[in-house]
Amino acid sequence: MMTRGRWTGWGRATVLAGCVTGVFAGTAMAESAPGSLPAPSGAVILTVHGDIARTNGNAEAALDKAMIEAIGVVTMHTGTIWTDGTSEFQGVELARLLAHLGADGRTLRLTALNDYAVEIPVSEAVDGGPMLAFRMDGKDLSPRDKGPLWMIYPYDVNSAYKNEVSYSRSIWQLTRIEVLD
Numbered sequence: 090m091m092t093r094g095r096w097t098g099w100g101r102a103t104v105l106a107g108c109v110t111g112v113f114a115g116t117a118m119a120e121s122a123p124g125s126l127p128a129p130s131g132a133v134i135l136t137v138h139g140d141i142a143r144t145n146g147n148a149e150a151a152l153d154k155a156m157i158e159a160i161g162v163v164t165m166h167t168g169t170i171w172t173d174g175t176s177e178f179q180g181v182e183l184a185r186l187l188a189h190l191g192a193d194g195r196t197l198r199l200t201a202l203n204d205y206a207v208e209i210p211v212s213e214a215v216d217g218g219p220m221l222a223f224r225m226d227g228k229d230l231s232p233r234d235k236g237p238l239w240m241i242y243p244y245d246v247n248s249a250y251k252n253e254v255s256y257s258r259s260i261w262q263l264t265r266i267e268v269l270d
Contacts, residue, residue, distance in 0.1 A: 129153035134237040139268035142191025180222035184214040194268035201262040235261035
């Protein structure tokens with residue numbers, strides 16, 4: 090469970106300077122257990138393929154918003170270079186998503202609706218690191234406002250993320266992830 094300024098769970102605690110808060114889904118999940126995922130019941134907003142252990146057909150994981158939320162919703166308060174002031178983002182940490190799917194690779198290729206793509210090292214997927222945001226300031230992100238998913242880094246929590254590399258990896262309108270070698 091996370092509480093304001095302190096994160097506990099998975100047997101560890103991390104102080105996050107009071108900027109990240111959230112609640113995990115409360116279900117016991119086999120984080121890297123091989124097997125199949127249920128079929129999505131809503132519109133698919135993210136497809137993950139490549140070196141993953143858990144799929145729901147066609148060697149990929151097709152995830153709707155409810156499936157992503159079930160992995161564990163976190164809330165992050167941070168400013169970005171594209172928004173005014175500090176915003177509240179809700180989504181799933183990239184680390185939790187990859188663990189849930191049993192991802193086993195060194196690089197991720199993230200692709201947007203318009204086929205813009207970025208590659209990031211899997212090593213960036215850490216607890217308290219980047220998240221796939223689906224909500225900003227209480228409003229679901231649509232393609233018009235950088236949705237359905239927007240890769241957000243905790244820029245205000247860790248100044249190491251305030252650089253051109255992290256900004257270039259902050260892909261919006263994200264719909265596909267490929268797990269590579």
